[in-house]
Amino acid sequence: MNEKTEELRDIFTDVTDGEATVTESQENTRGSLEKDERTEEDRLETVVSQMRDRYEFETTLSDEELIHVARGFYDGDRDDVIADRVGGGPTEVFEARLSLHLVDEDDADEVDLAAIRERDEDTATLAEEYDVSNEQIERYRRVASAKDESRAANDRYRDEFDSILADAELSERMTTDVREDGLEDATEGMETNVDL
Numbered sequence: 001m002n003e004k005t006e007e008l009r010d011i012f013t014d015v016t017d018g019e020a021t022v023t024e025s026q027e028n029t030r031g032s033l034e035k036d037e038r039t040e041e042d043r044l045e046t047v048v049s050q051m052r053d054r055y056e057f058e059t060t061l062s063d064e065e066l067i068h069v070a071r072g073f074y075d076g077d078r079d080d081v082i083a084d085r086v087g088g089g090p091t092e093v094f095e096a097r098l099s100l101h102l103v104d105e106d107d108a109d110e111v112d113l114a115a116i117r118e119r120d121e122d123t124a125t126l127a128e129e130y131d132v133s134n135e136q137i138e139r140y141r142r143v144a145s146a147k148d149e150s151r152a153a154n155d156r157y158r159d160e161f162d163s164i165l166a167d168a169e170l171s172e173r174m175t176t177d178v179r180e181d182g183l184e185d186a187t188e189g190m191e192t193n194v195d196l
Contacts, residue, residue: 040164040165041067043160043164044067044070044071044161044164044165045063045067047157047160047161047164048063048066048067048070048100049063050157051099051100051101051157054153055099055149057096057099058095058099059092059095059096059099060088060092061086061088061092061096065086065087065088065096066096066099066100068082068085068086069082069086069093069096069097069100069102070100070102070161070165071165072085072093073097073100073102073104074161074165074166078090079091079093079094079097080093094107094139095142098142098143098145098146099146100157100161101146101149101150101153101155101157101158101161102158102161103143103146103147103150107139107143108139108140108143108144110132111130111132111140113140113143113144113147114144116137116140116141116144117141117144117148123137123138123141
């Protein structure tokens with residue numbers, strides 16, 4: 001220990017009435033790079049359960065199957081691929097995704113959802129105007145409705161899925177880098193004499 005370190009240790013010991021160490025429990029706050037204590041599966045179950053309680057899901061898929069839908073979505077799988085995994089059809093997976101507020105850019109890339117959202121005309125009229133099938137208009141309306149529902153919740157659930165599934169690898173990599181950098185800074189210039 002150098003002279004300054006010894007002085008600081010003495011001051012610390014005086015201030016803490018001779019206590020050698022002082023610790024205070026800490027908890028992870030928002031923005032922490034540390035992992036949530038719960039497993040990824042537990043966190044996903046919580047999000048799906050909260051959404052099922054808040055919204056009326058129009059799906060026969062179980063919570064576990066909905067978690068598979070979310071994982072597949074973040075893995076970039078198409079609805080038919082996810083459907084093979086969960087034992088449903090692509091339409092059922094599409095509905096489940098939208099119930100979970102997991103809207104893909106390709107779900108309505110050919111049309112202005114804001115325009116469809118504001119229109120009161122029936123499906124056939126809009127289908128003719130946009131030169132698409134009635135089913136496509138219904139699909140667009142469902143996507144617009146899911147986006148509205150997500151926006152009304154401040155995209156809270158989509159953000160939760162993002163933090164669990166999209167950011168998990170990034171967060172782990174950053175945490176490791178921060179720990180390594182901190183250790184490197186703390187040990188810089190230290191000499192070690194190890195007899196083997």
